[in-house]
Amino acid sequence: MTPTITAFENSPDGGKGLARDTRVRWAFEEVGQPYQVRPVSFRAMKEPAHLALHPFGQIPTYEEGDLALFETGAIVFHIAERHAGLLPGDAGARARAITWMFAAVNTVEPPILELANAKLLEGDKPWSRERLPLVMDRVRDRLKQLSNRLGDAEWLDGAFSAGDLMMVSVLLRLKPSGILDEFPNLAAYVARGEARPAYKRAFAAQLAVFTAASRGS
Numbered sequence: 001m002t003p004t005i006t007a008f009e010n011s012p013d014g015g016k017g018l019a020r021d022t023r024v025r026w027a028f029e030e031v032g033q034p035y036q037v038r039p040v041s042f043r044a045m046k047e048p049a050h051l052a053l054h055p056f057g058q059i060p061t062y063e064e065g066d067l068a069l070f071e072t073g074a075i076v077f078h079i080a081e082r083h084a085g086l087l088p089g090d091a092g093a094r095a096r097a098i099t100w101m102f103a104a105v106n107t108v109e110p111p112i113l114e115l116a117n118a119k120l121l122e123g124d125k126p127w128s129r130e131r132l133p134l135v136m137d138r139v140r141d142r143l144k145q146l147s148n149r150l151g152d153a154e155w156l157d158g159a160f161s162a163g164d165l166m167m168v169s170v171l172l173r174l175k176p177s178g179i180l181d182e183f184p185n186l187a188a189y190v191a192r193g194e195a196r197p198a199y200k201r202a203f204a205a206q207l208a209v210f211t212a213a214s215r216g217s
């Protein structure tokens with residue numbers, strides 16, 4: 001059965017890869033699993049039908065027969081478990097790849113989201129200018145640690161894995177801020193992720209939704 005995921009009907013970034021269905025599309029592309037996409041509006045995301053799939057009223061969701069999942073970490077893990085290509089066969093290496101998936105969403109993504117919130121949602125507050133350097137330094141602290149661990153390796157732990165897919169996806173959000181460029185090995189790591197044919201296909205598929213919509217309007 002072909003899985004169906006949900007994605008923004010109108011993405012705030014116009015389909016340029018920042019919405020989180022990108023990482024799920026990327027995982028599908030890496031393992032060669034076809035998928036379908038059901039666009040949802042912001043209003044529909046908060047209505048009962050979508051809330052039954054996603055208790056927090058967000059995208060993406062994943063449906064396959066009776067199975068409904070939410071949370072990109074869980075969805076990518078589910079895809080990686082069922083298909084070859086994203087998790088190593090060796091038990092230890094597999095556990096470490098899963099560890100990097102958790103690190104991406106649980107340790108690296110939170111300060112990056114905090115920065116996005118500080119700019120987008122709190123930029124007009126009187127205390128925003130004073131707080132921003134503190135928020136940026138929290139991101140730098142995490143990136144420094146990650147940069148030290150990556151060193152001059154190509155990927156986080158041997159061959160490319162779901163751990164890299166999640167970490168690159170999380171770091172991509174920083175590109176417009178310029179902070180990533182302070183850590184050349186991380187910037188190169190992200191560029192290697194973006195250069196993967198599967199990432200390019202995922203990006204193009206997401207963008208096509210919005211370029212087609214704007215041609216039609």
Ligand SMILES: N[C@@H](CCC(=O)N[C@@H](CS)C(=O)NCC(=O)O)C(=O)O
Nearest residue numbers: 018019020057058059060071072073
């Ligand atoms: N932790 C969740 C976050 C999901 C999330 O924040 N999705 C965003 C789109 S990238 C969303 O639906 N935002 C709209 C909203 O929260 O109302 C995951 O990784 O799946």
